[in-house]
Amino acid sequence: MRSGHSLAFNQFEEIVSFITIRASNRSETTVLKLLEKYKYSMSQAISPFQINWEAESNWNSDELPDKIKGSSLLIPIPKSSTNGLMLREKGYSESIESLSEYHFLSDGTFILLTNYGNTIAEERIWFLSENVRCRSSVVRTSNGGGIMQTSFASEIRRLTS
Amino acid sequence: MRSGHSLAFNQFEEIVSFITIRASNRSETTVLKLLEKYKYSMSQAISPFQINWEAESNWNSDELPDKIKGSSLLIPIPKSSTNGLMLREKGYSESIESLSEYHFLSDGTFILLTNYGNTIAEERIWFLSENVRCRSSVVRTSNGGGIMQTSFASEIRRLTS
Numbered sequence: 001m002r003s004g005h006s007l008a009f010n011q012f013e014e015i016v017s018f019i020t021i022r023a024s025n026r027s028e029t030t031v032l033k034l035l036e037k038y039k040y041s042m043s044q045a046i047s048p049f050q051i052n053w054e055a056e057s058n059w060n061s062d063e064l065p066d067k068i069k070g071s072s073l074l075i076p077i078p079k080s081s082t083n084g085l086m087l088r089e090k091g092y093s094e095s096i097e098s099l100s101e102y103h104f105l106s107d108g109t110f111i112l113l114t115n116y117g118n119t120i121a122e123e124r125i126w127f128l129s130e131n132v133r134c135r136s137s138v139v140r141t142s143n144g145g146g147i148m149q150t151s152f153a154s155e156i157r158r159l160t161s
Numbered sequence: 162m163r164s165g166h167s168l169a170f171n172q173f174e175e176i177v178s179f180i181t182i183r184a185s186n187r188s189e190t191t192v193l194k195l196l197e198k199y200k201y202s203m204s205q206a207i208s209p210f211q212i213n214w215e216a217e218s219n220w221n222s223d224e225l226p227d228k229i230k231g232s233s234l235l236i237p238i239p240k241s242s243t244n245g246l247m248l249r250e251k252g253y254s255e256s257i258e259s260l261s262e263y264h265f266l267s268d269g270t271f272i273l274l275t276n277y278g279n280t281i282a283e284e285r286i287w288f289l290s291e292n293v294r295c296r297s298s299v300v301r302t303s304n305g306g307g308i309m310q311t312s313f314a315s316e317i318r319r320l321t322s
Contacts, residue, residue, distance in 0.1 A: 003164030003173060005315040007293070012164060012175045106267035128283075128299050132168070132308050136297065138289050147293050152313030154166040 002055075002135075002153035008146075017055040019155070024048040030073055034087050038099060040077055045087075048075040076102070086112060118142055131157040163216075163296075163314035169307075178216040180316070185209040191234055195248050199260060201238055206248075209236040237263070247273060279303055292318040 004013035024031055031048045035041065052071040070090065078084035083103035090098075100114040109126040123137045135153040140146060165174035185192055192209045196202065213232040231251065239245035244264035251259075261275040270287040284298045296314040301307060 001166045001168070001171065001173065003166070003175075003313060005162045005164070005313075007162070007315055007317065010162065010177065012162065014164075014173045014175075016171065105270065107272070109266065109270070111268070122289075124287075128301075128308055128311070134297060134299070134311060134313075136295060136313065138295070140289075147289055150289070150295060150313075150315040152164060152166075152295075152297065152311075154168055154311040156168065 001155075002151055004149060004151045006149050008148070014058045015055050017053050017153075020050075020052040022050050022052075024050050024073065030089075031075060034073060034075055034089060038087050040075075040087070044077050045075045046078055048073065050074075088114075115142065119148065131159075133157070162316075163312055165310060165312045167310050169309070174312075175219045176216050178214050178314075181211075181213040183211050183213075185211050185234065191250075192236060195234060195236055195250060199248050201236075201248070205238050206236045207239055209234065211235075249275075276303065280309065292320075294318070 002015040002017060004015065005011075006013070026042050026045055026048060028048075031045070032042065035045060050071060050073050054069050057068070072088055072090040074089070075087040076084055077087065083101070086100040086102050088098045088100060098114050098116060100112050102110060102112045104110055107126070109124055112121075112123040112125075114121045114123075118141070120140045120142050121137060122140075123135060125133055125135045127133045133155050135155060137149075137151045139148045139150075141148065163176040163178060165176065166172075167174070187203050187206055187209060189209075192206070193203065196206060211232060211234050215230050218229070234250040236248040237245055238248065244262070247261040247263050249259050249261060259275050259277060261273050263271060263273045265271055268287070270285055273282075273284040273286075275282045275284075279302070281301045281303050282298060283301075284296060286294055286296045288294045294316050296316060298310075298312045300309045300311075302309060
């Protein structure tokens with residue numbers, strides 16, 4: 001369950017999504033290609049993973065096909081145990097390849113920062129229990145000023161074999 | 162703008178609230194009464210404040226008058242610069258006086274934990290800019306298991322003289 005808040009327009013969006021997260025192998029072609037693009041080696045990457053999503057929104061989303069259904073490969077490149085880079089095939093607020101920075105707060109909350117050029121996105125993820133997590137995001141204009149949208153998701157993990 | 166997620170029922174709630182936060186004086190009668198109730202002294206308290214709210218929900222909220230309009234006095238009792246207790250005239254998930262514990266994460270995110278007896282609430286507040294903040298909450302059953310509801314608010318501060 002995800003809610004979007006458009007602050008300037010005082011508008012709510014309600015989205016229900018099914019998200020699949022699957023570990024990838026570091027030697028898969030797509031992983032190697034993304035690493036090569038950013039000039040990192042397989043040994044610098046840990047736990048690459050593939051995200052697939054299908055979303056239903058209460059807004060007419062004909063114009064946003066990328067947000068309705070899609071997939072993205074993500075590759076963490078740790079710098080230390082608490083921070084690093086995240087290579088992404090597709091980003092959140094703009095559907096282009098992107099390089100993000102991540103770090104963990106003192107309680108394990110995960111923060112992901114991405115500069116897309118026109119916009120800057122901050123996502124944060126924290127777990128309420130082993131199988132329930134919250135994920136929030138904010139999208140700002142990259143000149144620093146405007147906060148365009150916030151969102152919040154409550155996500156329940158369904159383990160599959 | 163606040164969104165509620167009822168996880169078991171897959172239901173969204175949309176709430177628009179006007180919230181007033183005003184510093185109280187430590188020597189006000191209501192402050193002294195709340196301190197006395199919990200056996201704290203005026204010198205242990207810092208920056209007590211009064212919150213008033215008026216909310217409009219897209220749910221029929223006739224049965225929940227407390228959530229529509231109300232006020233609460235809060236008194237922080239710091240134990241250190243990063244944690245302490247919060248005395249509250251009224252709590253979030255149950256409208257009774259409550260004693261909460263608070264602490265700050267490494268990036269300044271504020272966490273407030275309240276045990277109401279039947280339920281446990283965690284609220285977290287973080288600032289996106291000087292005048293925009295996010296506030297999320299989770300309400301659990303106090304036997305530890307069930308997550309009943311999450312919520313997320315995007316709040317814009319309007320300074321008044």
